[in-house]
Amino acid sequence: MTVLLDDIFESSPRIQATEVDEAADVLSRVFLPLTLRSADSEALDMSLQAEELPVLTAGYLHFGTAVHIRGDEVPAYFIEAPLTGMAINRWADGRLEKTAVGSAAVFTPGMAVDLNWSKDCREICIKITEDQMRRQLERMMDRPVRKRITFARGMDVGAQTASNWFGLVRLLAREAGRADGVLAHRLAVENLQQLLVQGFLLIQPHNYAEALAEDESSASATVVKRAIDAMHAHPENPWSTVDLARSTGVSARALQKAFQRAGQPPPMTYLRRLRLHEAHAELASQCPSTTTVTTVAGRWGFLHLSRFAEQYREMFGESPSETLRTSSPGVS
Template sequence: MLKRHFYALDVEVLRPAPGWAARFAVGGTDTVTLGDLEFGVDVRIRAGELGAYHVNLPLTGAMHWHQGRDEPQQALAGKTAAVYQPVGDTVVDQWDGDCRLLAVKIGRAELETQLEAMLDRPVRGPIDLGPMLDVSSGPGASWARLVRLVTGDAVHPDGLTAHPVIGARMREALVTGLLLATDHRHRGSLDRHTPALAAPGAIRRVVEAMRAQPGRPFTVADLAGIAGVGARALQQSFARYVGMPPMTYLRQLRLALVHDGLRAADPGETTVAQVAYRYGFTHLGRFAAAYRERYAISPSETLRK
């Protein structure tokens, strides 16, 4: 399982224990893979060059590791997480038997493209993320909570992260959050960056794309790509020219289309869920609340009228 979803590993059991059993649960996609992993016995692992960015977040116990010629490091539950680069031979010198961890593998192109979108300019990789992430407080702790939430859903067979809309947004949040939580040479630029606004024509293209495919699972990154700007520039440009963030505009557009669709539908042949799903709403409870807030009536009442 680990070879199929993560890397080809050379695993050595350091101190065999009677009755020990490993436990692995894995989910996600080819670009962002998530795992809840536990060996149940002390092991040493050689992984070679990873070819991807990777974070190990211990939930219990500790692990000792090094990459390339760097000094050995320790990742400790509740304190620190291990951050690996795409290049450099990777060795886990000891993964303690009581160490259960969450593993986050992010494709190199996925992370570097996201950083380019955030900076509104090309970057030359690899990014050289800091090898240790403080998860006891601040942005690191916030990112660790997000990892627990998304991984818990991703490894579940019925998790919402498998849905193209929700999953894409969660994965984007994980990648963006890591770039804002870890140390790297572009961190200061991210904190100081004020992007140039997109031209009105670019915003018009985004609006036209939303109207042409209102049910498409757009993310902010998708819309920024249509506009030809970064995500932050898109957000600020939409606020200036449209008066609201792009995802708020998309939600309002979808609500209006559902409203018109329900009014025109035959209640004997159509359900609220069918119309809502058609226009990109995947969580019916949240959809119904937003619909009632806007129209002061429930979707089902609109359908019956």
């Protein structure tokens, strides 16, 4: 995981602390209840830049010195991924595991935290509440989740699926707090949060992974039509495959298979193309002096501007900026 340290959460609020108790209080409010102890004679110089979204909290943290962190019980899912340095985790079974660049540690609610951070340790930390994790899994499985979701506690960030997931984390880190960024738009924020939580449930082993991967029953062509009608009626909604499946009364996997049998692209590909048409119509009708491509892309949920421009050109034969530049507001 390669991250430029001057390019992450740079627009998010920065909290600094030089007193151990003050730093522990801040981290207890933002991430999880803990006690903090400086592990050497150097002064603490904690810096935290974090973004608290409706579903999750993510931030960049370092202490400027070696520290020992302890918490009796994690109240939420917590992911710590070093960008530099390392952390030594002492798990409840007594096992010591090093988390360094290229790896991450995953804490499940109820676990104790016992961490030693090196002086040069700088991390991206992510918190997802237990309620949100359960809700997302229930939506994906379309049935209640009765037991606590328990994840494997180690994560190989170098694996392709995990690397792709951390690409979304990097996007959040880069865009967080920017008034002119894509996350200034509600649809983009909701899309990114869904991708992060549902993606984590798909890539990180847990006790429901096998059930989540089970094949589902077939769905009819009528279900495909209902899903397509719903997307056309409200393309601005933060649809996911799970949402569309629930609205048509089938599971997500059944809906995907029904789209395939009907000769349609996957539901999210269909929705992306529909939103590209909506973005094209908006760009063609707006004045270049009052509208930007970034604003229109974000409004329609496109998180990667370069990818949006590439897909747009492929569909319409010109760039979004060309459409906007030659637009004729008020002309039908």
